[in-house]
Amino acid sequence: MSAITILLAEDHQLVRQGFRALMAAEKDFTIVGETGDGQEAQRQVEHLKPRVLVLDLMLPGLNGLEVTRQLTKRESQTKVVILSMHANEAYVLAALRNGAAAYVLKDSSASDLVRAVREVLGGRRYLSPPLSEPAMAMYLEKAKTSNNLDIYETLTSREREVLQLAAEGHTTSEIATRLFISPRTVETHRANFMHKLALRTQTDLIRYALQRGILPMEPEVKKES
Secondary structure (H helix, E strand, O other): OOOEEEEEEOOOHHHHHHHHHHHHOOOOEEEEEEEOOHHHHHHHHHHHOOOEEEEEOOOOOOOHHHHHHHHHHOOOOOEEEEEEOOOOHHHHHHHHHOOOOEEEEOOOOHHHHHHHHHHHHOOOOEEOOOOOHHHHHHHHHHHHHOOOOOHHHHOOHHHHHHHHHHHOOOOHHHHHHHHOOOHHHHHHHHHHHHHHOOOOOHHHHHHHHHHHOOOOOOOOOOOOO
16 A cells, blocks of 8 residues: 655644644554645655645745645645635635645544545545535626636736735745845735735735735744744
């Protein structure tokens, strides 16, 4: 029996430990890496090439939706299973449109996550109850035929990365260091997305990131690493 290699990306350490224990109970599952940062998740996928990425929807550095989109754009063979506390259909639709193979609610039973991993490796899509597969199919079809332009979709991958880091409060210098680009390039990307999205101030940016679901609405508690 070949091992099913899995990468865990979840920023709450205790939650990640719980998922790791759950996965370890499956004899053919092997955890090859774990992280609490979206950008690091991307790097580990490229380096470790796991068969499955179990990915939290809300991650610092780069949110789960954008990680999924960029992996899909790069034609990664890693299947993405999104973990989320949000049953909102808009989030589910966004995850599926960006290339996720499964969407699992964090308050689901433990068996749901295991089933999701096995389903996506079998080439199937999985949505944990009470999410409706027929409803999602209808929304996806509607999205294909919609003529409404979402300005966010016109942003480049780099602009989205800078947007999230800036909304999280990182300085230009910090963003440049994280992304291995110059501070001037960071400022150029920031000016570009602020113009495209018609944002003027840092407050506008944070409000937009919250409304868009790039930043979590609930207050964050600083966690020990």
